[in-house]
Amino acid sequence: MHFEIEFSPAYALAIAKLNPGDAVMAESGAMITQDAHIRMETSASAGKGVGGFLKGLGRSMFLGESFFRNTFHADSAAGEVSFAPSLPGDIMVYPMQGQELIVQQQSFLASGTGVEIETKWGGFKSFFGEGRLFWIRAFGNGPLALNAFGAIKEIEVNGSYVIDTGHIVAFEPGLTFSIKRVGSWFSTFFSSEGLVCRFEGKGKLYIQSRNPAAFGGLVGPKLPPRNN
Amino acid sequence: MTYEIKSSPEFAMIDYRLADGESVVAESGAMVAMSANVTMKTEARGGLLAAAKRKLLGGESIFQNTYTAKGGEGQVMLAPAAPGDVLAFELAAGKSLMIQSSAYLAATPQVTLDTKWGGVKGFFSGTGMFLLKATGPGTVFVSSYGAIYPKRCDGQYIVDTDHIVAFEESVTYTVTKVGGIKSLFLGGEGLVAKFSGTGMVYAQTRSPGSLAGFLHPYRPVKNNN
Numbered sequence: 001m002h003f004e005i006e007f008s009p010a011y012a013l014a015i016a017k018l019n020p021g022d023a024v025m026a027e028s029g030a031m032i033t034q035d036a037h038i039r040m041e042t043s044a045s046a047g048k049g050v051g052g053f054l055k056g057l058g059r060s061m062f063l064g065e066s067f068f069r070n071t072f073h074a075d076s077a078a079g080e081v082s083f084a085p086s087l088p089g090d091i092m093v094y095p096m097q098g099q100e101l102i103v104q105q106q107s108f109l110a111s112g113t114g115v116e117i118e119t120k121w122g123g124f125k126s127f128f129g130e131g132r133l134f135w136i137r138a139f140g141n142g143p144l145a146l147n148a149f150g151a152i153k154e155i156e157v158n159g160s161y162v163i164d165t166g167h168i169v170a171f172e173p174g175l176t177f178s179i180k181r182v183g184s185w186f187s188t189f190f191s192s193e194g195l196v197c198r199f200e201g202k203g204k205l206y207i208q209s210r211n212p213a214a215f216g217g218l219v220g221p222k223l224p225p226r227n228n
Numbered sequence: 229m230t231y232e233i234k235s236s237p238e239f240a241m242i243d244y245r246l247a248d249g250e251s252v253v254a255e256s257g258a259m260v261a262m263s264a265n266v267t268m269k270t271e272a273r274g275g276l277l278a279a280a281k282r283k284l285l286g287g288e289s290i291f292q293n294t295y296t297a298k299g300g301e302g303q304v305m306l307a308p309a310a311p312g313d314v315l316a317f318e319l320a321a322g323k324s325l326m327i328q329s330s331a332y333l334a335a336t337p338q339v340t341l342d343t344k345w346g347g348v349k350g351f352f353s354g355t356g357m358f359l360l361k362a363t364g365p366g367t368v369f370v371s372s373y374g375a376i377y378p379k380r381c382d383g384q385y386i387v388d389t390d391h392i393v394a395f396e397e398s399v400t401y402t403v404t405k406v407g408g409i410k411s412l413f414l415g416g417e418g419l420v421a422k423f424s425g426t427g428m429v430y431a432q433t434r435s436p437g438s439l440a441g442f443l444h445p446y447r448p449v450k451n452n453n
Binding site: 012032033034035036037038084088140219221225226227228 | 312
């Protein structure tokens with residue numbers, strides 16, 4: 001299985017090309033088109049069987065997060081499945097070759113079945129102020145397709161680097177981060193540049209040029225109120 | 229007439245040039261700018277009854293605007309509501325293109341629009357997939373949210389119903405769901421159209437529905453007091 005990325009950077013589409021017997025896993029709701037013989041299975045990403053399924057459901061209900069992933073199988077014949085995120089922007093393919101990558105959960109689009117996705121681990125979520133970040137840990141082998149809101153920029157960090165919490169796509173495990181205030185308490189309260197991730201170490205960091213929550217905050221208040 | 233599609237694929241717009249007396253028909257709201265010698269006439273094309281049926285079954289506006297150059301050449305610029313691409317299809321006499329109704333943008337005056345084919349099916353299956361059938365001779369313009377992924381269906385091909393832009397009349401479709409019941413409710417993949425036959429199918433790489441889904445949690449919460 002390999003991904004071909006088309007229509008980059010504004011409205012990128014990831015086209016997974018599958019050989020017979022190949023499979024590709026994707027974020028639920030990401031499938032745009034597929035060959036008719038491709039078979040889809042739904043599973044909760046953490047844990048196996050009904051237990052894992054119910055846990056996934058519980059988390060999905062309580063945290064408002066989608067933990068269901070779909071796996072698309074090309075059983076006997078080659079075929080393709082295409083995937084896209086909800087927001088405009090680019091898609092990158094990170095080649096996993098036994099190393100790890102920490103991915104901001106909303107940036108996960110699809111991956112080869114040799115890539116393991118772990119959601120239950122120590123650094124699973126980061127709370128800060130009114131916000132939170134969910135992380136997934138990817139490891140194993142195969143291509144990993146990540147989506148961004150806007151363009152994607154790769155930053156080679158060696159030392160320290162500061163990123164706004166809403167602009168992180170993924171980072172390599174040679175990096176650790178802590179949530180920090182920038183500026184004084186005055187800035188935290190009166191400027192929207194309040195909280196950032198400060199990365200330390202050596203490795204690649206991938207950022208997106210737009211912040212989904214900032215866009216939601218711009219458009220959401222102009223929509224009619226919802227009931228709950 | 230001549231036309232050029234500019235700023236494709238992100239913000240495509242049709243720069244349409246009309247000879248003296250020539251016309252182009254567009255969905256209401258599509259006109260961006262025009263030269264002052266172009267006149268606009270609003271009418272229910274094919275008669276009020278046919279237009280009302282298209283409105284009911286196809287979701288298309290009842291009224292369309294016809295832009296005509298008078299006393300010299302004219303220019304009309306036409307654009308859809310969403311950011312994305314515009315494609316032009318040249319239809320020979322009697323040849324048709326099926327268009328998801330919100331993707332229809334404009335057409336030359338001889339192109340006829342109907343909802344007979346498939347529209348009723350889309351309406352009653354509750355998928356929100358309303359189709360228009362554009363029949364030549366002439367040029368029809370369709371638009372997308374995002375880029376347009378053209379795909380030749382040779383046998384069977386599946387497209388999420390929210391992502392259908394247009395397809396050739398040589399393919400037929402049935403609305404179905406992918407995966408089992410569990411997938412339908414929990415997997416996030418909703419209804420899809422399964423195309424059969426040989427012909428081109430055009431899919432848009434983003435969907436207005438999924439953008440609305442992203443924005444929903446950011447809406448203010450209704451205060452019932």
